[in-house]
Amino acid sequence: METLAQDLSPEEQFQARIDADIRIEPKDWMPEAYRKTLIRQISQHAHSELVGMLPEGNWITRAPSLKRKSILLAKVQDEAGHGLYLYSAAETLGTSRDQMLADLHSGKAKYSSIFNYPTLSWADMGCVGWLVDGAAILNQVPLCRTSYGPYARAMVRVCKEESFHQRQGFEIMQTLCEGAPVQKEMAQEALNRWWWPTLMMFGPKDSESPNTAQSMNWRIKRFTNDELRQKFVDMMVPQAEFLGLTVPDPAVKWNEARQAYDFGEVNWEEFWNVVKGNGLCNHERLQARVQAHEEGAWVREAALAHAAKRKAREAVAV
Amino acid sequence: MNQQEWPLWEVFIRSKQGLDHKHVGSLHAADAAMAMQNARDVYTRRLEGVSIWVVESKHIHASNPDEAAEFFDPAADKVYRHPTFYDVPDSIKHM
Ligand SMILES: [Fe+2]
Numbered sequence: 524m525e526t527l528a529q530d531l532s533p534e535e536q537f538q539a540r541i542d543a544d545i546r547i548e549p550k551d552w553m554p555e556a557y558r559k560t561l562i563r564q565i566s567q568h569a570h571s572e573l574v575g576m577l578p579e580g581n582w583i584t585r586a587p588s589l590k591r592k593s594i595l596l597a598k599v600q601d602e603a604g605h606g607l608y609l610y611s612a613a614e615t616l617g618t619s620r621d622q623m624l625a626d627l628h629s630g631k632a633k634y635s636s637i638f639n640y641p642t643l644s645w646a647d648m649g650c651v652g653w654l655v656d657g658a659a660i661l662n663q664v665p666l667c668r669t670s671y672g673p674y675a676r677a678m679v680r681v682c683k684e685e686s687f688h689q690r691q692g693f694e695i696m697q698t699l700c701e702g703a704p705v706q707k708e709m710a711q712e713a714l715n716r717w718w719w720p721t722l723m724m725f726g727p728k729d730s731e732s733p734n735t736a737q738s739m740n741w742r743i744k745r746f747t748n749d750e751l752r753q754k755f756v757d758m759m760v761p762q763a764e765f766l767g768l769t770v771p772d773p774a775v776k777w778n779e780a781r782q783a784y785d786f787g788e789v790n791w792e793e794f795w796n797v798v799k800g801n802g803l804c805n806h807e808r809l810q811a812r813v814q815a816h817e818e819g820a821w822v823r824e825a826a827l828a829h830a831a832k833r834k835a836r837e838a839v840a841v
Numbered sequence: 842m843n844q845q846e847w848p849l850w851e852v853f854i855r856s857k858q859g860l861d862h863k864h865v866g867s868l869h870a871a872d873a874a875m876a877m878q879n880a881r882d883v884y885t886r887r888l889e890g891v892s893i894w895v896v897e898s899k900h901i902h903a904s905n906p907d908e909a910a911e912f913f914d915p916a917a918d919k920v921y922r923h924p925t926f927y928d929v930p931d932s933i934k935h936m
Pocket residue numbers: 572601602605681685
């Protein structure tokens with residue numbers, strides 16, 4: 524075994540560890556491409572958590588009851604925490620928080636396109652929790668076993684908190700669906716708007732996703748985009764039926780032979796258009812982020828100055 | 842740019858009385874008091890802890906993974922440190 528390991532190149536030894544399901548830790552040797560891909564993937568995920576607070580933050584002051592307001596506030600706070608867990612994991616790969624935020628703010632780094640859609644009614648808070656967090660959970664659960672240790676540990680923490688997010692969203696939908704006809708209409712209207720963008724969250728079709736094979740080999744991705752999308756549809760169609768809502772896709776039909784739902788084709792033109800920055804809210808989201816960052820600059824500076832002053836005072840006292 | 846960044850801290854949490862503090866992650870804070878408050882807000886939102894330690898990351902010295910084989914080698918050939926190394930006659934009880 525010893526001699527064998529020495530005959531292998533660093534890349535081969537690295538892949539052998541991954542194949543044996545041995546986690547990679549921050550100071551371990553890793554191929555540059557693995558490091559780069561992970562930094563991109565984890566920071567993109569962190570940015571999504573951060574920007575993801577905006578569409579829901581939009582409704583905190585207008586939540587229909589104190590209970591809903593407390594729940595929404597707690598959920599948004601969780602998302603901030605998720606962003607932090609993930610930024611920390613990315614930092615172990617040698618990038619810095621400032622660099623990642625600069626890339627987000629300059630538009631160089633991407634975040635999930637779903638957050639470039641507007642949240643127009645209270646039912647959207649239901650759809651975001653039920654569908655968007657539901658899709659996120661499907662993406663995230665397999666990542667708890669991803670090959671990079673700090674990323675996997677961050678995902679375990681995230682996943683523990685996500686299920687409340689989805690349940691509170693479903694509860695909002697259920698309450699609306701059991702309410703007055705106008706409330707149920709509101710729920711249906713929100714589902715009509717969110718269904719397709721949520722399917723897009725799983726990314727381009729496998730045939731258009733050239734990096735999938737490498738990412739699967741490195742175990743930083745454990746299912747393909749199309750596999751996850753199918754799982755999502757299979758999970759959600761019965762839930763929509765339970766609510767008495769109709770998924771806005773006439774092609775949705777149970778396929779007995781496949782034991783899965785058939786469904787229609789995503790509008791990929793819309794998908795790429797939003798990715799390129801032309802979605803309804805791309806500009807607004809980024810602007811809100813940059814503004815929050817810039818307006819908080821004096822607080823960050825003051826905290827550092829205060830810490831330095833206190834340190835100096837303590838040094839004199841000793 | 843990095844001069845503006847708050848220092849990095851490692852967070853350790855005792856999940857309940859009687860257990861060790863365990864590393865849970867890291868965060869940025871201007872000083873220890875802020876690190877403590879942030880650690881509470883980020884890592885114990887669901888009663889995950891009864892005690893928190895925060896340590897500035899730069900104070901942690903880590904062993905080198907590239908030298909792990911040699912470094913931990915002294916323990917590798919000392920099987921007599923384990924109780925299973927010893928044959929105890931069947932008739933001997935309570936050992
Ligand atoms: Fe999240």
